[in-house]
Amino acid sequence: MLDRRTFAGALAALALLATPASAQDWKAKFPELTLGVIPAENASGTTDRYAPLTAYLAKAIGVPVKLRVANDYAAVIEGQRAGNIQIAFYGPASFARAAMTGVKLEPIVNQKHNNGASGYYSVIYVRADSPYKSIADLKGKNLALVDPNSTSGNQAPRFFLNKAGYDVDKVFGKTVYAGSHENAVLALVQGTADAAANLWNSETDTMVTRMATKGMLKRPDGSAIGQSDFRVIFKSEFLPEGPFAMLASLPDDLKANIGKAFADLPKADKAAFDRLSDGKDLDLTPVTLKDYQPIMEMLKFNDEQRRKS
Structure with missing residues (x-):
């Protein structure tokens, strides 16, 4: 996993590339973003948990953000594959499955729990x-x-x-x-x-x-x-905690804004951050695709076992 200072520095460097003109360019193409979330809870519980984050992201990124609570895990994968979900929260296996089946996405952060583990x-x-x-x-x-x-x-x-x-x-x-x-x-x-x-x-x-x-x-x-x-x-x-991820095809300045919004979340909107875990999480940890390689190997093993049966 990336060092937080290195991650913040990279985001700052990317943000410098975003000029007002380029910001207008991506806003014209993405006047609204969608945050897709896997259904760990029932739909109303998931909506209540993620609605404050959605409002925070809209304010931090600068365009409306719509929350989509998927009916199943596959719906988030396919929504990102189709480009209809620009930002998503995955479990580690659903993220790994998306990456293994060709969805071009970039993990941003995952949650660090109160025991200090991500x-x-x-x-x-x-x-x-x-x-x-x-x-x-x-x-x-x-x-x-x-x-x-x-x-x-x-x-x-x-x-x-x-x-x-x-x-x-x-x-x-x-x-x-x-x-x-x-x-x-x-x-x-x-x-x-x-x-x-x-x-x-x-x-x-x-x-x-x-x-x-x-x-x-x-x-x-x-x-x-x-x-x-x-x-x-x-x-x-x-197991590594599942990540928030964004489409790799998004404009670089938009991706920098999204990354900065998540990096700032624990302090910029503590109430929204605490709502994600009922106050049980300490922080967000930057992650990369490499962090989920063991999960990909787990899926490959399971897939092979299923083919044998």
Whole structure:
């Protein structure tokens, strides 16, 4: 990952190239920009989380920015491929898939969590009141995944469970794609799945803790459900956090403005920055395509396993 001072200096140098005339040139071509976001939460939750960032970007870049919450991860990839989404937030696997399938894009930054890491883990949850203590205990049971292009919700569990000797499609009796990280947790709570794949940043920052904060997890009697009501029975190796990315084909001065807007975000609009993670993130870290090479290798492995089956 790039040093923040080096990144800021490069942005400043690019910004010097942007003259008022050239700014008018790109504004004529891009009178409005679109920020596309993968559906980690339900649509309303994602809109609430990213609306302040969208407003900040419009002000910082100088043209209206429209938020598009995609129905699935592939929609963000295809939206950027078509040029309809100029800026996007990806998970690492969906970003890697976009790059591997020819989408010309440049990662900008990813989020640094309150534990100081710019990344997270994939976990397999079961309910704490269940008898399941290991992956072997779940043979023939139902697993809720998130989306085919989700890192923590599909690609990472398949890859790391395979390394541990478990083929997801052979161990579990049924696997279903819930569509979002929240829906996977809800499938576990409601008993339609015996286990669920999901993201895990730290003991105090998971999809479960975020859903609990929003009051989304309840027992039939109405009492609250929290992190202690779930048990992690499998945890992946460390994964880089997904990036914000922009189309490589955008004019250089526009890309410089977008990059500077993200570099400035944590201090320029702390409220918008904190809203992205419920105040759990410390900063943004500059990233490059090279940072996601391990994820590309993971996808290639999974693709090969699927072809063999």
